[in-house]
Amino acid sequence: MAVQKAAAASSSGFDAVVEHILIHYRWAFVILLLPISLVYDVLLYVRSWVVFQLSSAPHKHGSKVENVAKQVRQWRAEGARQPMCTARPSWQTMSFRRAKYKKTMFAVNVNLVDILDLNTERRTVRVEPLVTMGQLTATLDPLGWTLPFVPELDDLTVGGLVMGTGVETSSHKYGLFQHICVAYELVLADGSIVQVTKESDPDLFYSVPWSYGTLGFLTAVEIKIVPALRFVKLQYEPVRSLEEADTVLRKHLDHPEENEFIEALMFSKDEGVVMTGNMVSCADWGKLNEIGRCHKPWFFEHVRSFLRSGPGFEYIPLRDYQHRHTRSFFWEMKEIIPFGNNPLFRYLFGWMTPPKVSLLKLTQTQAVKKLYESNHIIQDMLVPIEKFKESVLFFDKEVAVYPLWLCPFRLPSEPGMLRVPKDAMYLDIGVYGVPTRKDFDPKETTRRIEAFVAKAKGFQMLYADTYTTRDEFRQMFDHSLYDKMRARLKCEKAFPEVYDKVCRKARD
Numbered sequence: 411m412a413v414q415k416a417a418a419a420s421s422s423g424f425d426a427v428v429e430h431i432l433i434h435y436r437w438a439f440v441i442l443l444l445p446i447s448l449v450y451d452v453l454l455y456v457r458s459w460v461v462f463q464l465s466s467a468p469h470k471h472g473s474k475v476e477n478v479a480k481q482v483r484q485w486r487a488e489g490a491r492q493p494m495c496t497a498r499p500s501w502q503t504m505s506f507r508r509a510k511y512k513k514t515m516f517a518v519n520v521n522l523v524d525i526l527d528l529n530t531e532r533r534t535v536r537v538e539p540l541v542t543m544g545q546l547t548a549t550l551d552p553l554g555w556t557l558p559f560v561p562e563l564d565d566l567t568v569g570g571l572v573m574g575t576g577v578e579t580s581s582h583k584y585g586l587f588q589h590i591c592v593a594y595e596l597v598l599a600d601g602s603i604v605q606v607t608k609e610s611d612p613d614l615f616y617s618v619p620w621s622y623g624t625l626g627f628l629t630a631v632e633i634k635i636v637p638a639l640r641f642v643k644l645q646y647e648p649v650r651s652l653e654e655a656d657t658v659l660r661k662h663l664d665h666p667e668e669n670e671f672i673e674a675l676m677f678s679k680d681e682g683v684v685m686t687g688n689m690v691s692c693a694d695w696g697k698l699n700e701i702g703r704c705h706k707p708w709f710f711e712h713v714r715s716f717l718r719s720g721p722g723f724e725y726i727p728l729r730d731y732q733h734r735h736t737r738s739f740f741w742e743m744k745e746i747i748p749f750g751n752n753p754l755f756r757y758l759f760g761w762m763t764p765p766k767v768s769l770l771k772l773t774q775t776q777a778v779k780k781l782y783e784s785n786h787i788i789q790d791m792l793v794p795i796e797k798f799k800e801s802v803l804f805f806d807k808e809v810a811v812y813p814l815w816l817c818p819f820r821l822p823s824e825p826g827m828l829r830v831p832k833d834a835m836y837l838d839i840g841v842y843g844v845p846t847r848k849d850f851d852p853k854e855t856t857r858r859i860e861a862f863v864a865k866a867k868g869f870q871m872l873y874a875d876t877y878t879t880r881d882e883f884r885q886m887f888d889h890s891l892y893d894k895m896r897a898r899l900k901c902e903k904a905f906p907e908v909y910d911k912v913c914r915k916a917r918d
């Protein structure tokens with residue numbers, strides 16, 4: 411008995427040491443991931459480059475979509491026993507959690523990774539769903555075109571952004587990712603392939619966004635494009651109180667057409683920097699800041715410096731601006747490589763950063779996962795702009811995590827999950843990091859935040875943890891059109907409901 415106890419004690423002591431190393435020196439493992447991430451990116455780049463040069467993707471698209479339809483027909487032929495989902499493994503996706511359902515459902519391989527067609531007359535680009543934001547901007551920007559807005563993490567996919575959602579700093583003009591999409595190609599539960607536009611089938615068109623892959627498989631999306639200019643002239647306005655932040659944001663939102671980009675970072679509840687910008691074709695070279703260069707400070711730290719130096723402006727190359735939060739994963743990188751913003755590190759290793767989110771997820775140990783679970787929050791809450799001050803004070807009371815990401819967006823009154831009675835301006839409040847309030851409890855705190863957001867007539871982004879009950883989720887998101895479409899497309903056996911994919915029980 412004594413021996414067992416001693417063994418248990420020594421093994422738990424050993425576990426504790428391992429846990430300590432994995433948590434406090436994770437950066438050492440992450441640094442090993444950097445060259446692997448680079449090789450991964452280089453291989454993808456070369457593959458995409460060859461495909462783009464050979465222009466082979468458009469010809470092969472039809473047979474690849476037929477292959478998706480064939481798998482759906484096979485599922486039916488085998489008796490439709492389990493619901494279906496895409497075969498994309500959870501570790502490759504951008505949400506923190508892994509989807510448990512991927513292990514049990516019928517996995518359909520949707521291996522569609524290419525840009526299909528750039529139509530400058532129609533001003534659209536047609537892409538397959540696994541095309542990433544990094545891939546799109548790398549292809550479009552040099553050709554003088556770009557997306558009206560680019561959700562900034564390089565590895566976000568078009569499929570995920572349509573089926574979930576995407577928001578960015580020109581969303582105050584253009585809305586969410588779904589609002590810049592003009593057509594979807596889908597494989598439905600009966601194995602048929604359909605092309606859907608607002609005109610051809612409004613019910614299906616409006617119910618695809620936020621459906622999280624539960625109405626059919628997306629195989630292509632046509633997205634609006636706009637002319638790209640070389641630089642963004644970005645204005646930084648420090649604010650010294652919440653009142654001032656509110657006044658400055660509203661001043662800009664009252665004239666949404668004056669700025670292409672509006673974003674704010676709050677560094678405490680009383681201090682922040684509001685950024686506004688427009689694309690321009692020429693820059694004053696003395697004011698050029700190539701923030702995308704690997705030795706440059708992390709963007710949020712650069713923004714913070716305007717609290718000390720006062721208001722200012724500079725010119726940033728367009729693509730550097732579009733991916734400004736990628737290198738530091740907003741500010742999450744400081745938890746992963748604490749000295750990642752040190753100039754020495756940036757000069758020595760910056761060229762290999764960031765590690766790929768997918769590899770971080772793949773190599774994450776239980777200890778790190780537990781740590782993130784008990785002492786971390788990754789949430790985006792979409793609230794009406796009028797609730798700005800109240801929301802910041804609420805988040806401050808509950809978690810006090812800074813910086814806070816503030817991104818206004820236009821929400822048109824349209825059918826679908828985000829039903830609002832009239833066009834409205836909303837605000838995405840992004841809370842990413844370690845809560846500094848002592849009584850933080852992942853479940854209880856998130857429950858209180860969800861109740862606050864529901865009361866404010868807001869929405870929770872689907873990629874993040876939700877602890878809502880099915881009823882609460884159905885109250886937050888309007889399911890009337892969605893339910894109608896699930897019945898029409900005979901989805902009941904084919905796909906789970908959105909709630910069953912995003913609730914806490916479905917993710918580990």
Ligand SMILES: Cc1cc2nc3c(=O)[nH]c(=O)nc-3n(C[C@H](O)[C@H](O)[C@H](O)COP(=O)(O)OP(=O)(O)OC[C@H]3O[C@@H](n4cnc5c(N)ncnc54)[C@H](O)[C@@H]3O)c2cc1C
Pocket residue numbers: 448451452453454455456458459462525544545546548549564704733760761762763764
């Ligand atoms: C040859 C090479 C050298 C590199 N050297 C450096 C370096 O010196 N310093 C450094 O920091 N990083 C370097 N990298 C890494 C690169 O910067 C990282 O991969 C970066 O993190 C990826 O950024 P990105 O995804 O935004 O853009 P990109 O690397 O520009 O491209 C991302 C994706 O875009 C797609 N893509 C690009 N061009 C096209 C096209 N014409 N058509 C279709 N798809 C396209 C590819 O799928 C690629 O995966 C290098 C990569 C390559 C391929």
Ligand SMILES: NC(=O)C1=CN([C@@H]2O[C@H](COP(=O)(O)OP(=O)(O)OC[C@H]3O[C@@H](n4cnc5c(N)ncnc54)[C@H](OP(=O)(O)O)[C@@H]3O)[C@@H](O)[C@H]2O)C=CC1
Pocket residue numbers: 494495496497498502503504505509520539561562563565566567568569570571573574575576577578622623624626627628629871872873911
């Ligand atoms: N700036 C922003 O707007 C940011 C947005 N995000 C969020 O990240 C998520 C996107 O991440 P990403 O890794 O790209 O996507 P995911 O692989 O996480 O996909 C999200 C959902 O979309 C479904 N889906 C994806 N592709 C298809 C398809 N071709 N056909 C049918 N269903 C599909 C997936 O279904 P299945 O489960 O069957 O695979 C999954 O349920 C979104 O939810 C987005 O809101 C995250 C960070 C920033």
Ligand SMILES: CC(C)=CCC[C@@H](C)[C@H]1CC[C@H]2C3=C(CC[C@]12C)[C@@]1(C)CC[C@H](O)C[C@@H]1CC3
Pocket residue numbers: 504505506577739740742746767770771774778788790840842871
């Ligand atoms: C701008 C919007 C709407 C959301 C941004 C969310 C991001 C900050 C998170 C999305 C995926 C998150 C992951 C991590 C950090 C925060 C995100 C990038 C990790 C890299 C944290 C470290 C873990 O080991 C892996 C995580 C993967 C997902």
